[in-house]
Amino acid sequence: MVHWALRHSVWMTAAEEQTGKTAAAEASGSERFESRIPEGDDRPRLVCRDCGFINYENPKVVVGSVATWEDRILLCRRAIEPRRGYWTLPAGYLEQKETAAAGAEREAWEEAGAKLIIDQLLAVYSILHISQIQLIFRAELASPDLAAGAETLELDLFTWQSIPWDDLAFPSVRWALHDHRAVRGQSGFAPRGNPSEPEEGPFGL
Amino acid sequence: MVHWALRHSVWMTAAEEQTGKTAAAEASGSERFESRIPEGDDRPRLVCRDCGFINYENPKVVVGSVATWEDRILLCRRAIEPRRGYWTLPAGYLEQKETAAAGAEREAWEEAGAKLIIDQLLAVYSILHISQIQLIFRAELASPDLAAGAETLELDLFTWQSIPWDDLAFPSVRWALHDHRAVRGQSGFAPRGNPSEPEEGPFGL
Known part of the structure; x- marks a missing residue:
């Protein structure tokens, strides 16, 4: 059985x-x-x-980061389903006996060979239909030397204008990018949550 | 089997x-x-x-609140093990398809008949040895009319000085109370994390 x-x-x-x-x-x-x-x-x-x-089914915790090198943001193109070929933030399931920040660091390392310097929690998203809680950190990259991991086809550092908006893997990737931009220059802020606007709303994406 | x-x-x-x-x-x-x-x-x-x-074992999410009426904080005395008879914050496991804030509201309602007005995320604690992520909100009570639920022996609203420090159920209850006090008067702040000090440290508790 x-x-x-x-x-x-x-x-x-x-x-x-x-x-x-x-x-x-x-x-x-x-x-x-x-x-x-x-x-x-x-x-x-x-x-x-x-x-x-x-x-017992409990909500699962996804940890990830919006990580930057100077004014550019790290995105990874997914080598795995779902949404293979689309761009995402380094993120994945939190493992047992792992802090949220350590999980975000591990995912960035596994998916992008990236070493993070975590700043603070950027956002907490509740993805209700799949019962996920996403904890997304704001981070800087310790170095621009990166290497695609097994779950990543390729990776790149994007300026805001060059982000592949039409090829993002998930709505919450777009939320996190916009939230990251919204708190530019702020050094202590309440984490952002799900956008209250409908998904097809103000972002126009 | x-x-x-x-x-x-x-x-x-x-x-x-x-x-x-x-x-x-x-x-x-x-x-x-x-x-x-x-x-x-x-x-x-x-x-x-x-x-x-x-x-597959994934970390579980606990949601809770430090909820106040004027200058007093809601605590509940546990009617269940572990730590039956000790004082805790209204908190419990996040359920499927529930936002973190909704979960904190539900727990406060179930355990204390309390209606919360949630302000913002107060703290994210990682309890490594039991693989828990605790999301604790700062909230106000909509009313001081409360009623102990099935998991609560009694409840009360405590001033800072009257908190039963020696009879708190868990270290993270103490952390949350101190973190709540540390951000008094602040209206936008990064959520607090585990204290970096050893548990027997500066709180002297």
Whole structure:
């Protein structure tokens, strides 16, 4: 028996998430699960009819950075699905026993061979449809010497004007870039959150 | 077969965490798990020898608040283990498809019948030994009318001087209270992190 334990790809799109879930459910016997409220709990969970395994699903934490060298921002072109070929910030799942900042540093190193000097938390985004909490830091690069990792096709340092806006991988990449720009020159600020404007709104992207 | 899927109690202490894990492992057949690197992954995970289930463990997100009415801070005395009888902030696990702020509001409502007016993110704590990320908000209470929930023995609003410092449930409760005080009067600030001082340090608590 294989329990349903998909590890969702970072920043998966809504459609892919749906597809992924359905495919996983079919492939792994998730029909064994029923939705019910376990004893002592207060909301329904997926419980295996056979063995009682409770599939607690908790939101996952993604950590990443908007990292700059002088006035240019590091972006990586994704070598993996979802959104292969599109540009993203160095980011990924926080691992066990890792601080959020250490996770952001690790992801930048793994994806871009980049060493970060983290400044402060830039933004906290809640991506509800995939239950992700993204913690995005503002950072400087210790050096412009970079190297694409296994999950990166190529990388580059972009001025604001040269950012490939039409080829960004995820909405929250665009949010983070705009939030980074919005706090230029500020040295202590409250982290930004999801834009309150509709996604097709003021950014015009 | 019951897979090892303990839901750790919020802010469990190191000792309790260890005990809990051991007991759970014994009770639920976790000897079926071996530690190995799954295909396409880059680090060891616990994999069931029998069925291939991969027990991905991700850090869990706890959301909570330092909520005030005038100059007094809401604390709740825990009705549940761990640390039953000790005082804590309203906080708990973030649920799926819930923003961090909504989660903090829900916990305050469930544990204290409190309606929050959230101001901004006060602190992000990384509790490494239990792989928790705590997002603690600064908030005001919409009203001083409160009611202890099922997980709360009693609650009260404390002035700084009357806080039961010797009976706080967890170190991060103390951190949050001190951080809340440190940013008094500031209306936009970078969230605070773990104190860099050793736990037995400057707070003298």
